[in-house]
Amino acid sequence: MRLGVTGLRKAWPGLTVLDGLELRVDSGEVVAIRGASGTGKSTLLHCLGLLDRPDTGQITLDSQELSSLSEAGRTAARARHIGFVFQAFHLLNDFTVRENVLMSARTAGLDLTEGRARASELLGRVGLGERDGDVRTLSGGERQRVALCRALLPRPALLLADEPTGNLDPATAAVVLGEIIALAKAEGSAVVMVTHDPEVARRADRVLELRAGRLA
Amino acid sequence: MLSTHLGIRWLRRRRAAWLALAAITLTVAVPIIVVGVMQGWLEVTARQARAAESDVVIVAPGVTGSNKLRDRLEQIPGVAVAAPYTQSWAVMSRTAGGEDLRANIACQVEGIDWAADWKLGRLTAAALHAPPVTDLSAPPLPADERGTGFVTQTWRAATALAGLQVASALGGMPISLPPYQRPRPGVVCGRELLYPHAMLPGEEIQIAVPNGAGGTVGRITAEISDTVGIGVLEIDRFLVLAPLPLGQRLGGLQAKDDRAARLSGWRLSAQPGAEPHAVARAVVQDTGLRALTWQDLRGNLVKGMEIQRNIGALVMILIQGITVFIVYAVFSTMVVELRHDIGVLRGIGARRRDIAGAVLWAGAVACVGGGILGWAIGWGVLAALNPFSRATGIPLFPQDVIYTPEAPISYTWWIPLLFIVTMTVIGLLAVLLPAWRAARVEPIDTLREGA
Numbered sequence: 001m002r003l004g005v006t007g008l009r010k011a012w013p014g015l016t017v018l019d020g021l022e023l024r025v026d027s028g029e030v031v032a033i034r035g036a037s038g039t040g041k042s043t044l045l046h047c048l049g050l051l052d053r054p055d056t057g058q059i060t061l062d063s064q065e066l067s068s069l070s071e072a073g074r075t076a077a078r079a080r081h082i083g084f085v086f087q088a089f090h091l092l093n094d095f096t097v098r099e100n101v102l103m104s105a106r107t108a109g110l111d112l113t114e115g116r117a118r119a120s121e122l123l124g125r126v127g128l129g130e131r132d133g134d135v136r137t138l139s140g141g142e143r144q145r146v147a148l149c150r151a152l153l154p155r156p157a158l159l160l161a162d163e164p165t166g167n168l169d170p171a172t173a174a175v176v177l178g179e180i181i182a183l184a185k186a187e188g189s190a191v192v193m194v195t196h197d198p199e200v201a202r203r204a205d206r207v208l209e210l211r212a213g214r215l216a
Numbered sequence: 217m218l219s220t221h222l223g224i225r226w227l228r229r230r231r232a233a234w235l236a237l238a239a240i241t242l243t244v245a246v247p248i249i250v251v252g253v254m255q256g257w258l259e260v261t262a263r264q265a266r267a268a269e270s271d272v273v274i275v276a277p278g279v280t281g282s283n284k285l286r287d288r289l290e291q292i293p294g295v296a297v298a299a300p301y302t303q304s305w306a307v308m309s310r311t312a313g314g315e316d317l318r319a320n321i322a323c324q325v326e327g328i329d330w331a332a333d334w335k336l337g338r339l340t341a342a343a344l345h346a347p348p349v350t351d352l353s354a355p356p357l358p359a360d361e362r363g364t365g366f367v368t369q370t371w372r373a374a375t376a377l378a379g380l381q382v383a384s385a386l387g388g389m390p391i392s393l394p395p396y397q398r399p400r401p402g403v404v405c406g407r408e409l410l411y412p413h414a415m416l417p418g419e420e421i422q423i424a425v426p427n428g429a430g431g432t433v434g435r436i437t438a439e440i441s442d443t444v445g446i447g448v449l450e451i452d453r454f455l456v457l458a459p460l461p462l463g464q465r466l467g468g469l470q471a472k473d474d475r476a477a478r479l480s481g482w483r484l485s486a487q488p489g490a491e492p493h494a495v496a497r498a499v500v501q502d503t504g505l506r507a508l509t510w511q512d513l514r515g516n517l518v519k520g521m522e523i524q525r526n527i528g529a530l531v532m533i534l535i536q537g538i539t540v541f542i543v544y545a546v547f548s549t550m551v552v553e554l555r556h557d558i559g560v561l562r563g564i565g566a567r568r569r570d571i572a573g574a575v576l577w578a579g580a581v582a583c584v585g586g587g588i589l590g591w592a593i594g595w596g597v598l599a600a601l602n603p604f605s606r607a608t609g610i611p612l613f614p615q616d617v618i619y620t621p622e623a624p625i626s627y628t629w630w631i632p633l634l635f636i637v638t639m640t641v642i643g644l645l646a647v648l649l650p651a652w653r654a655a656r657v658e659p660i661d662t663l664r665e666g667a
Contacts, residue, residue: 042664051563051660072567079565086663090560094229106218107565150564 002027002157002190003048008057009213010043017043018054019213025158025190030181032193032204039210041194042162048192049082049160050074061157079108083151083189085180087163089143091135091150098123098132101149108154115153122149126179141172145179152183159184161193165200177203218570222561223577226554233578236546237586240639243539244590245597247532247635252598254525255631256624261448261521265514268446270299270336270483271492273513276505278469281460281479285503289482292502294490299332302463303480304425304433308409308456311420311437323409324454325423327463330365336485339365339444339457366459368439369418371399401462402441406455410443417442423456425466434466448517481505529631533638540646547579547650558654559662572655579647580640587636594632598625 005023009016017040025031035041046052048059050066059067066077083104084090091100098119105115123129126145131138135146144164151159164180165173177200184191193200201207208215227233272295279285281300289298308321333339377393384391400420410416417440424435438458446452464470464477471477484507486495492509499507511518551558558571602622605612612623 046660046663049563051663075562075565075567078563084563090556090563090663092557092560094225094557103561104564106221107561107570 002029002062003192004058004060005048006058008044008047008059009055010040010047010052011055016213018047018057021057021214023192023208023215025192027157027188027190028185029206030184030191030193030204032195032201032207033210033215034195034201034207035210040213041210044210045160045162045192045194048158049084050078079104080154081157083154083156083159085144085147085151085159085161085164087166089140089147089167091143091146093134093136095135096132097128097135097138097146100135100146101153104150104153110154118153119149122152122183125183139172140168141176144168144176148176148180148183152187152189155187156189159189159191161191161195163195163197164193165195165197170199173197174199217573218566219573219577222566222570222574224581226550226574227578227581230550230553232546232549233582236543236582237589239539239542240583240586240643241590241593243536244587244632244635244639245593247529247536248591248594248632249597250532251525251529251631251635252594252626252628253601253623254521254528255626255628258518258521258525259626259628260624262518264446264448265451265517266510267338268448268451269510269513270338271486271490272484272496272499272507272509274482274484274499274503274505274507276479276481278478279481279505281477285482288503289484289499292495292498294486294495294498296485296487296490297332297335299336299338299483300329300460300479301333301481301483302327302460302467302469304463304467306423306425306456306466308421308423310415311422319413321409321413322454323405323423323456325403325425325456325458325463325466327458327460327466329460333457333483336483338483365404366402366441368400368402368441370397370439371402373397374399400437400439401459403438403462404442404444404457405440406452407443407445408449408452409454409456410440412453415440423458423466425468433468436462436466438462448514450517529634532635536635536639536642539639540642543579543582543643543646544649547575547647548653550578551575551650551654554654555657556662558657559659562657562659563663568655571657572651575651575654576644576647579644579651583640583643584636587632587639590639591632591636595627598627601625 003023003025005021008018008021008023010018021044023031033041033044043052047054047067050059050069054067057067058065061077061081064077066074069077092103095103098116101119101123102112102115105112105118120129123131123146126149128142128145128149131142135143138146144167148164159180161180165177168176180191180193181203193204195201274289286298286300289295302325304325306323306325308323309319330339374397377396380391380393384393403421403423405415415421419440420437421440422435422437425433427433436458444452444455444457446455458466461470461477464479467480469478469480484495484499486492492511496507496509496512499505561571562568601612602625604610605622
């Protein structure tokens with residue numbers, strides 16, 4: 001088991017979003033999480049990604065307890081063990097395609113020579129081996145591929161994807177989704193995807209429904 | 217390093233950063249120009265004051281002027297040349313012209329040994345023969361109108377007459393010659409002494425040293441033979457140089473009965489590299505005479521200019537402070553613009569200190585880069601000032617007040633360094649708050665906003 005979540009609880013004043021949530025994801029496994037708007041899918045993803053602190057509960061990644069880490073420890077864990085793919089891509093416009101991918105090597109403190117080789121390898125695998133330059137000139141699908149490469153460069157134990165195909169047309173979405181799943185499995189990352197897309201859910205290893213703060 | 221990588225890229229890609237760079241460049245260049253000229257004045261004035269007073273002055277009224285003492289002084293370690301002098305405050309007046317032209321003019325008469333003073337370095341070619349007018353557009357005086365030290369026009373005429381008399385006697389051809397006039401002794405006047413009174417070389421003057429009881433200690437009639445421009449107004453407006461025996465006569469220091477002629481003191485030049493205070497101490501130890509350095513005598517003048525320069529530098533640093541607001545505004549705007557990117561970076565594992573460091577790096581690069589650019593522009597403008605003035609004919613300073621046609625300029629290294637360092641420190645202080653704000657950006661907030 002790569003990711004283990006037990007008794008996760010997160011509440012806002014007057015609203016309990018996550019209520020004793022349990023989750024286990026194995027290496028290379030792709031779990032899709034569905035749920036109506038406002039059920040706390042993004043909150044769950046933020047807690048798993050150590051961007052937000054749960055009120056109670058434990059998150060373990062490769063047997064390491066993460067939820068009680070300090071701010072600096074959470075930042076370091078995000079850099080080394082967790083990759084993010086967002087619906088809005090969230091690329092850095094001041095940097096080129098390769099620099100965007102390499103940025104996760106810089107934040108993780110990896111060797112930049114190795115990082116460059118790995119960035120080339122990943123970009124080649126998603127068909128962007130020859131592309132560089134301004135990220136603003138890329139199509140939506142290409143941007144999401146670059147974001148995927150950035151997320152996977154440090155070989156994260158956990159890949160979190162928040163509506164990764166939400167901004168893409170169906171054909172591109174299918175290709176990008178295939179690449180996310182293929183690459184994550186090849187890297188042995190545990191994948192948690194939040195989605196409304198039935199196609200994404202269909203291709204996941206498991207589909208869980210978030211309802212009343214729990215996964216079912 | 218992540219901070220450096222981010223900081224430099226952010227700076228390069230933002231137009232507002234160029235505004236900060238331009239502001240920093242200007243607020244470094246302008247102080248370098250202003251203080252460079254002030255320092256130039258200071259250095260020139262100090263050099264002139266040092267030349268006017270010589271490195272060390274033995275102030276010992278009544279001291280002997282013997283060659284034995286000169287030899288002894290010149291053997292003291294650090295002493296290069298010793299020159300005797302007398303000094304008396306006197307009243308100068310024209311002998312010709314109406315009452316309205318016979319104004320009594322206060323002056324300080326120095327009796328000097330011309331050859332010794334020349335070796336001392338006081339009487340340089342640049343200082344002598346200066347026209348007693350400050351009109352820069354006036355052509356230089358023709359050679360026959362220029363002075364020649366203590367050699368007067370009447371002496372030259374008398375010498376020529378004597379030569380003709382000898383030639384006519386030897387040739388057996390008597391010729392009719394004008395009556396012989398006894399040549400007058402020559403004195404060299406500071407040009408600012410002559411200028412206000414419209415006096416010129418060749419004029420006859422009387423100089424008298426009052427004795428304080430209605431009479432005089434000494435009185436001479438002389439001819440203005442030349443002018444001297446030390447370059448320090450308070451020296452040039454009073455200085456009259458006279459041959460040593462004339463100075464001794466004016467001051468009542470001439471040989472009398474069994475008493476040898478005396479002096480007001482000796483001027484000494486220090487050997488290259490010798491520190492004037494050390495030389496003065498050695499002189500006191502060796503001779504027991506009172507020895508003062510040029511700083512002791514003209515220190516207030518130089519110190520006054522130093523204070524002016526320091527105030528100027530301080531004002532310039534305060535002006536640099538205004539740039540703080542520009543730098544602060546530019547970097548605050550930059551952080552607001554970059555809020556999304558900072559959130560993303562924090563999300564993928566950039567530490568708070570990486571983000572703060574990036575903003576500080578950008579600030580430091582802008583300050584140091586702008587500073588170096590300002591340095592180059594500042595020194596470039598300083599180098600172009602005088603050629604520009606010459607090429608356009610536009611004087612840099614009012615000619616009636618300052619008779620130096622060109623701006624004295626200093627390229628002292630500490631001036632640009634001072635303003636670059638202060639600009640960098642001030643600039644980094646201005647960037648501290650934006651850097652802190654950047655570090656406080658929460659990734660979850662910006663990622664939610666962008667979703």
